[in-house]
Amino acid sequence: MRKFLWLAIAGTGISISSIAQDSTTIAKDSVTITTITPAVPTTTPKKDWTKVNLGNRANDHFMIQFGLDGWAGAPDSINISGFSRHFNFYLMYDKPFKTAPRLSVAAGVGLGTSSIFFEKTNIDIAGKTGASQIRFINATSNYFKKYKLNTTWVEVPIELRFVSDPLHSGKSWKMAIGAKIGTMIESHTKGKNLVGASDNSLYGTKYVEKEKSKKYFNSTRLAATMRAGYGPVTIYGAYQVTNLFKEAAGPTAHPYSIGLCLSGL
Secondary structure, X not given: OHHHHHHHHHHHHHHHHHHHHHHHHHXXXXXXXXXXXXXXXXXXXXXXXXXXXXXXXXXXOEEEEEEEEXXXXXXXXXXXXXXXXXXXXXXXXXXXXXXXOOEEEEEEEEEEEEEEEEOOEEEEOOOOOOOOOOEEEEOOOOEEEEEEEEEEEEEEEEEEEEEOOOOOHHHOEEEEEEEEEEEEEEEEEEEXXXXXXXXXXXXXXXXXXXXXXXXXXXXXXXXXXXXXXXXXXXXXXXXXXXOOEOOOOOOOOEEEEEEEEEEEO
């Protein structure tokens, strides 16, 4: 009996030891060790623009501008009406900043023209009456059905430019602020189809009369400019700081322009 009891105790001990070993093995087998490697941040090297050749890049080396014209500050008695407009053409030289090529300075030369249209008005542009001031004569008879004052200038524009992609300015956002100084080379009035009091044509509908003179005009003008847009198309604006007419030779009139600018090369 005693022998059987010791055998039972020994068997129970062996069983407990075996279970403990199995439990330890299971515990060890169920543990998963994960090693986390910290991510190393990557940095994009800054572009060294001093090593990029931008000498032959396309960046608005020619500009064509057209749009609406008007006279700021002109008295209401001057009957400006119709589609007053301008047309400008410039050739430009563009010089980018070496370490910041998104910015550049541009200068050039070109021609600017302006045509201001009037309704039932005759202008004594040459001073035939001997007046010390230019006369805008509002007429109820003997006026031209179409009448305009045209001025032409040689101009030197200067711009400080910004372009978002200096390597591909034709496909990027851009803007520019600047100024232009010009000298008048010609001014004239042109009337077509002179009519009488009953609106009847006096000399036929194809009758044209021109008169040239720079007598009353300020021959030098200075204007502030700004444009902004994308690629070859920008919206353009200009405001003439100087008065259109000489001091005491005419009314206050500061010409302004709003339009589109097409540029390239």
